[in-house]
């Protein structure tokens with residue numbers, strides 16, 4: 001069993017390059033047995049180049065049609081499910097609840113890509129002195145705490161997202177410097193049955209590591225966390241399934257016994 005539970009496709013994610021069928025074939029070529037397609041649903045990006053609420057609900061009919069076709073083409077060889085990566089659903093709770101309640105979605109990743117008054121971390125230029133950026137990281141973790149308590153997502157996407165873009169600028173920090181806050185976050189996760197994702201996209205980027213970093217995944221486990229999905233966060237067919245085996249190795253090395261699939265927002269535990 002190899003499940004890639006985070007990928008994007010065209011035209012439903014504006015930053016994706018290949019169709020859902022191509023993503024499915026790419027994942028199969030890498031040996032995946034299960035995928036969940038998780039296109040962006042952004043609520044509050046502060047970003048003129050990236051439309052809010054993409055795809056709009058008018059596009060959902062096409063998305064669901066595509067999904068049904070790909071699911072039937074792949075039947076018997078690849079288990080295909082539909083999910084979404086929702087950007088900070090708690091920023092606009094009414095929209096967040098509406099998306100979470102869509103019956104076509106088995107799985108929702110909650111990801112904070114931007115702070116409430118700022119653009120996506122992708123666009124920022126990071127200060128030389130990390131102390132100047134510390135409050136943003138604190139705010140970022142606090143948003144994950146609030147998102148976890150909101151009940152609008154199943155797992156937390158790529159905790160430490162900004163580390164990927166800082167690395168491209170030759171900067172970085174140890175997320176464990178925020179251990180006290182992370183403990184509050186993971187306590188909320190365990191209480192509410194919210195899982196985390198191990199995101200493998202930055203393994204092949206300047207960062208060269210998982211998100212969250214392994215010591216943070218270990219902290220989640222030490223605090224009783226058991227629900228984990230692994231996702232490539234791929235935007236091209238050639239990247240589908242990338243790093244999933246490495247993610248499973250990481251989980252085994254940290255003492256996890258299971259990785260999760262999702263059906264109707266409920267985790268299905270599969271032995272590692």
Ligand SMILES: [Zn+2]
Pocket residue numbers: 085111113157158
């Ligand atoms: Zn994301």
Ligand SMILES: [Zn+2]
Pocket residue numbers: 006008085233
């Ligand atoms: Zn993504």
